[in-house]
Ligand SMILES: [Ca+2]
Ligand SMILES: [Ca+2]
Ligand SMILES: [Mg+2]
Ligand SMILES: [Mg+2]
């Protein structure tokens with residue numbers, strides 16, 4: 001009753017995709033709720049009819065309506081489901097029309113993603129990766145403490161949790177003088193991330209002030225930015241990662257709103273040196289979201305947790321990312337995806353990718369008693385997130401993907 | 412009658428966007444042609460009716476149909492307009508319905524762009540920029556001759572020729588120990604490029620073989636990848652350009668098909684060392700497309716040509732770009748935009764951006780008798796392209812944009 005995350009689902013019977021809210025082991029079908037005329041608030045009574053914001057294959061239109069609409073939807077759903085409210089409680093036909101068992105729901109991409117950007121906002125990750133890719137002397141580039149570094153990613157290959165991921169082939173260079181080879185990626189990695197789903201956009205040329213940035217955040221999902229490290233190492237100079245990242249990025253299906261996360265607001269790391277004024281926040285904060293990554297190799301009986309981290313460690317906050325992204329005038333659109341970058345924390349098991357966990361493969365970790373370096377064919381990777389406090393639980397569910405063997409192909 | 416480029420237009424009277432073909436000083440309204448039942452070929456008689464591929468606000472659906480549909484459309488249009496064909500010639504009402512004077516046509520984005528990628532395919536440009544950004548010792552990164560380097564760009568801020576471009580503000584660092592400042596870009600540049608509009612896409616996980624890549628190219632447009640060099644220099648390590656590029660990218664409105672360009676096919680630079688098999692072409696070639704860039708400072712009477720280059724100089728061909736982009740499994744979608752990178756050639760006036768033309772501002776060029784380094788507020792930049800051979804002309808029109816002063820903003 002507190003979480004009420006939004007997603008897009010269908011079932012074997014209800015073939016057309018529609019909006020839903022997850023409630024314990026059920027999904028509330030918001031198209032059916034609209035059809036029954038139960039969205040009676042000032043915004044959704046207009047926007048949620050047939051063909052309206054819950055009767056579409058994506059949540060972009062609902063995301064674009066902004067906080068007042070999201071709060072109104074939350075209020076209506078909480079009211080409908082409250083023990084004292086009789087409309088749904090006493091109408092078994094209506095219950096049957098509106099509530100679908102979660103195991104029957106087939107989840108789809110919650111939004112159509114116009115643009116996908118990935119930040120690099122955890123200091124621990126940037127330092128660890130910098131040391132691996134460029135050496136230990138200067139792990140952080142000089143700009144890192146002054147701006148949230150980011151790159152544009154590929155939106156066509158963003159996939160919903162549960163979709164298998166084909167190991168990419170690509171150019172790899174062993175070092176030295178010889179030519180590169182074209183081969184299946186041999187250093188497959190996950191990246192533990194969370195991502196913002198953008199709500200209302202901004203007009204071209206009109207930056208989002210950092211203190212207003214949360215109004216542009218519809219909610220958060222879990223994200224796995226699959227990374228082919230051997231391909232990345234060879235291709236990334238001077239314009240950044242390309243084929244090492246663009247073959248797949250997985251997100252979890254349920255969008256958790258900032259309203260739901262409000263009880264888990266927490267402080268963010270202090271920034272030193274002080275940032276420029278356009279990045280200075282009146283109420284700087286993060287969210288306390290414990291995150292885990294588990295790997296289950298093919299043929300094993302259960303997933304093995306390899307990482308425990310937390311969104312709270314981000315050096316650059318979500319509002320700072322949006323403010324910086326738009327500072328030069330770039331427009332965001334509803335449904336855009338903005339990744340946090342790999343969320344590593346200082347703990348030994350708090351590293352958000354295998355490159356960090358194994359020091360670039362030099363110090364294997366262990367799974368099922370065997371040394372483990374990088375993802376093998378058949379391995380399933382599950383990212384999960386769950387906030388807990390005083391009996392209140394806000395879960396993000398899972399973001400899961402299994403590695404398929406590379407296709408046969410040219411050399 | 413040979414060019415027949417496709418675009419999306421409206422007029423004061425015909426408010427809803429529709430597909431058109433440019434023919435000398437007219438635009439043939441393909442929605443009206445469809446409505447008159449004149450697309451009688453096997454594909455378009457089905458796909459071009461009301462609400463069909465020419466009666467939409469974009470050409471994505473037509474692009475997705477592939478070469479047979481594009482050829483059929485070309486054939487029908489050429490047939491309709493031929494002197495011996497009476498349907499249009501003798502029907503003045505039909506002429507009035509189908510032909511719009513070009514000056515009445517308001518041009519719009521020709522496609523909805525899902526993803527935008529920018530390559531870096533001209534050796535001259537990569538060497539010049541490498542020397543500026545990293546020093547003259549190693550201007551080309553070692554990977555450059557082995558793969559077509561590229562980065563993902565921002566699709567939300569791609570704009571149609573004629574749209575003004577606001578000078579971005581951003582972080583700039585003067586060098587040395589001090590902190591960066593946030594200020595209007597002081598080193599505004601254009602980049603002379605051409606771009607592929609993707610036709611049929613490829614399935615996730617299924618690379619496009621280099622010898623089949625042209626089937627996935629709907630056509631070409633001119634492109635100006637506006638670049639804020641001072642912001643770029645500070646932000647781009649280690650993940651590539653971000654705010655220095657994402658505030659605006661302009662494209663020309665008319666998509667010229669490869670069919671129209673066939674007479675201008677020419678050889679491409681020989682590649683040494685030999686490329687890997689997935690990039691080896693059976694019939695390697697470029698197109699001989701002379702390109703110009705002209706700058707007209709505010710208050711001056713005429714544009715001043717600063718650059719003369721040619722697409723033929725690209726070291727990496729368009730098919731190699733598509734083959735590499737998809738080699739790891741990345742899926743392209745109809746309407747995707749794939750930029751060539753700045754097209755510089757060896758000639759002194761053949762450099763495709765001001766950073767190259769002025770050696771990073773150190774050696775000014777001259778406009779109207781005054782030294783000129785980078786773009787000033789009010790300057791209009793026009794990229795144009797025109798192929799000519801044996802009396803045949805294939806024009807790309809113009810890609811134009813004027814620099815507006817930066818918005819007032821925080822420091
Ligand atoms: Ca990442
Ligand atoms: Ca460029
Ligand atoms: Mg990715
Ligand atoms: Mg650009």
Ligand code: NI
Pocket residue numbers: 079085
């Ligand atoms: Ni009530």
